[in-house]
Amino acid sequence: MNIYTMMLILSALFMFIAVIAMWIEARRYAPDYWQTSGARPAAVSTPAAIRVADFERLG
Numbered sequence: 001m002n003i004y005t006m007m008l009i010l011s012a013l014f015m016f017i018a019v020i021a022m023w024i025e026a027r028r029y030a031p032d033y034w035q036t037s038g039a040r041p042a043a044v045s046t047p048a049a050i051r052v053a054d055f056e057r058l059g
Helices: 003-033 048-058
Strands: none
Touching: none
């Protein structure tokens, strides 16, 4: 075995660990992931006409 074989084995091992960790995270947040009915945006959007009028006044 040379260094490249060891790097290949280690990278496969770390990718397997990463998949397991992401699966655990997905299971932790999965029940609320699709239930977005209670989510409300925190930002307020202004109409484009008001923003254009502000730019014309400044310009």
